[in-house]
Structure formats: structure tokens, C-alpha cells
Amino acid sequence: MTLALHTIKKPQGAAKKRKRVGRGNSSGHGTYSGRGIKGQKSRSGVSNLKRLGMRQVLLRTPKKRGFKSIHPKEDVVNLVDINKNYQAGESVSMSSLKKKGLIKKTSPGVKILANGTLTVSGLVFKGLKMSAAARKAIESAGGKIEE
Structure with missing residues (x-):
């Protein structure tokens, strides 16, 4: 018998009949x-x-409640973390924050908050969101902000 679509059959015992009760x-x-x-x-x-x-x-x-937002949350970086990980004159950007391990590699965005004081001077912040207090602290420490 030749093998064709109309000649293929299920092996014996493969299709078990349903128990009709x-x-x-x-x-x-x-x-x-x-x-x-x-x-x-x-x-x-x-x-x-x-x-x-x-x-x-x-x-x-536990009972499930609420819903998971479809809008990804941006990671938060505080001025304290920037103080510990950057030297004077360095540029702070998404890529440099990822390299230093301050944010996740899959992070959708970053926001810099003014938690702590910034003592490192001459930092250049490129394309990052920040709070008004953080912006003020960076500018008073002699840093530049590039949008």
C-alpha cells in the first residue's frame, strides 16, 4: 500500500474512546x-x-486583586548612588548606569531623585529624567544637564 494522506491511519490504541456515562x-x-x-x-x-x-x-x-499596569515603571537612581559610582568629569547616561549595575539591563527608563547630596563635581547628565530637587542639586554641584 502506498503512503498517501488518505491512507494514513492512527496507530492502534492511540485514539481511546470517551467513556459515555x-x-x-x-x-x-x-x-x-x-x-x-x-x-x-x-x-x-x-x-x-x-x-x-x-x-x-x-x-x-492568596486571592488575586488589582491588575498589572501595561506601562513599564522607570528605575530610580538616587544622588547617593551617583556619588558612590562616578568620579568628577564623567558622563551619566542610560548606558553608563547599566554598565555600573545601577539599573537593570532591560530598564525602560531612569529617573534621578535627590536622595542624599551630590559631592562629585563636573558630572554631565545625558538624556535622563530627574526631579526638580535633583536638577537643583546637580546644578549647584557644578554638573551639566543635557536633554
Whole structure:
């Protein structure tokens, strides 16, 4: 027999027939539909998870609330971190912050906040968002801000 699309058959035992329940006694699964007589297991609407040992696990799982925002949050870098990782005259940009490990490599953006004081002078900030207080602290320390 030649192999063609219309001659391909499933191997024996690959397609198991579904158990049809409650369709007459001659089927072998009539009357009680394989559930036995009476008792909690024979009733409808009882999930196996509740009945078996999963009840405590179900109760312990926290309920999901709220939603996850589709807008990515930008990473925060404080002036204290910049003080520790940069010397005078260096430029601070997204790429330099990633190299120094101050932000994640997949970070969507950065915002510089004025937590701490900036003692390093002559820093050049390129293309970074910053708070008004951070901007003031950078300019007072002799730094430049390039948009």
C-alpha cells in the first residue's frame, strides 16, 4: 500500500474512546454512572479538590486583586548612588548606569531623585529624567544637564 494522506491511519490504541456515562445499563455505565450508591462522592457539584486533601491548600492561596499596569515603571537612581559610582568629569547616561549595575539591563527608563547630596563635581547628565530637587542639586554641584 502506498503512503498517501488518505491512507494514513492512527496507530492502534492511540485514539481511546470517551467513556459515555448514564446511557443505559447495557453500556456498562448506566444507572449510577460509575459513581456507586449515595454519599458525597456520588453527588454532583462536588469538586475533587475540595473533597480530597487540597482544601487547606486552596484556602491558603492568596486571592488575586488589582491588575498589572501595561506601562513599564522607570528605575530610580538616587544622588547617593551617583556619588558612590562616578568620579568628577564623567558622563551619566542610560548606558553608563547599566554598565555600573545601577539599573537593570532591560530598564525602560531612569529617573534621578535627590536622595542624599551630590559631592562629585563636573558630572554631565545625558538624556535622563530627574526631579526638580535633583536638577537643583546637580546644578549647584557644578554638573551639566543635557536633554
